[in-house]
Amino acid sequence: MKVALDVFGGDNAPAAALEGARGAKDKYKTDVLLCGNREKILAAAKKLNIDISDMEIADANGVIGMEDNPMSILKSNNDCSMAVCLKAVTNGQADACVSAGSTAALTVGGTFIVKRLKGVKRCALAALIPTQNGFFMLLDCGANAEVKPEHLLQFGVMGSAYMKNVMGIDNPRVALLNIGTEETKGTEVHKKAYELLSGAPVNFLGNIEGREMPYGVADVVVADGFSGNIAIKTYEGVSMALLKNIKGIFLKNLFTKTAALMLKGGIKELKNKTDYSTVGGAPLLGTAYPVFKAHGSSNATAFENAIKTAEKFAQTGVISQIEGKI
């Protein structure tokens, strides 16, 4: 198995990406194909003193940035590090690809360079979100602002296959994000999706409301890309704002700083529970080959885990299982 890595995607590129590649190779024996400008990769590795002599490089020109038009990955940016990384899976150089770069560009590139799996109507951007006791997958998180009931059905099937095979969850519980638990709730699209999911080969629990998500009551939460995006960003925003507030309370004075020290173990445990770097990121689902989105702020450990997870994504045959069910 070989994983193509976009060396220049993410806030901490190329250092964290190279370090993560080295870690994945050493710890998991994963072969990594480094995608990006050859000279820059060699120079960075030398400067950082990271041995990449046992890794191949797929040469590229430039990097697609957050401010670039995502569609440019198909035109002016079609030989940037992310584009080369995506092409590596279609031309047989690698079995899976990983990028921490622009989510929008990766969605466009995944859909039009890697292309959709036969039968899949829409690719879905998934996210793995921490709960009290693990993670759940929310999809779609924003690739499709408007959807049809059949799209939501496919998101459920794809999410379920991923969580079972890659995350090792037996018979994943699938729920539909809606504004009430009764099957008559929501828009016409959601009512029809409820019906379709009820007859699908997944463990469908029914509707779930926003407030239930943090308690880990489902393993796969299916959403249209509009409300899925609102949900994940609200989830992130409220968590960060509250933790910031609590940090403020701790830093108030010497007295509160002492209290913070006394609570350190528990707080660290809470932070670890919700540490995205342990899963490394989330897949774009529905593509013909594995495309994996690492978190934009990935550090070396997150890259290492992203590479490992992407390898598992390829190894476990999730895509052929999705193909069989769709």
Next chain:
Amino acid sequence: MKVALDVFGGDNAPAAALEGARGAKDKYKTDVLLCGNREKILAAAKKLNIDISDMEIADANGVIGMEDNPMSILKSNNDCSMAVCLKAVTNGQADACVSAGSTAALTVGGTFIVKRLKGVKRCALAALIPTQNGFFMLLDCGANAEVKPEHLLQFGVMGSAYMKNVMGIDNPRVALLNIGTEETKGTEVHKKAYELLSGAPVNFLGNIEGREMPYGVADVVVADGFSGNIAIKTYEGVSMALLKNIKGIFLKNLFTKTAALMLKGGIKELKNKTDYSTVGGAPLLGTAYPVFKAHGSSNATAFENAIKTAEKFAQTGVISQIEGKI
């Protein structure tokens, strides 16, 4: 000014409602019309030793529960305490009405008993949500799962008028909840709504993403009822789950309990900041007379503040201002 109060709505009825009515009368000289079964009200007041001799009672039969069909407020439940409370504003017995009962029933009753203001296409259920430094209004929170651009425009105009007059915010900042900040983001409905809000007589900031909400960057957040409902419930759910987690850390052992004591002031301040009872609830906007929804778990203070706020809702002429702008 007289405020009609549904004495039997909410988790803590009738005790908290009666106590709140007494408090509002004593503190703010607000006249309260107690709506509900006369005998039960008199018996409860006697048992609780609350003097209601200076308040009128509007007699009613029964209570509409959370499990009842909301539409039944128009038929089998049309003389329940909530229905009588709503009728009190249309027949001139009161200037505003307050209920902590079923939100769905209040939305139906508000729309069909109190009726919509001329020109208003849809009533919107608003919520006041705590942030780092105050509150913002999110509307619609679930009354309209599917909307047209003109509905979103009206939600912005109505929310702005309320926040200005009742909450005392000068030139309220209005934003549209969307999946990106650029005006080209979202569904066709959201793109068109962006355009309409840009030309409306409100201080329109543009789009806002879910993650910005907790930082109080807008005073009025306009949303379709579907994603607005997902947003508010995710907001509540994540806050509660995190605070529960932190409480768990505090209660771990004697050492952490001591630390919790040392932090007590700061934590209390954080809790007070986010205490719904200070605002008492939120309005149903778009009705011909003021309808105010108190929180389902309202205590006496929350009822007292809800009555006070509903009075202000009537006094400040928000409804005639909305009429002028629509």
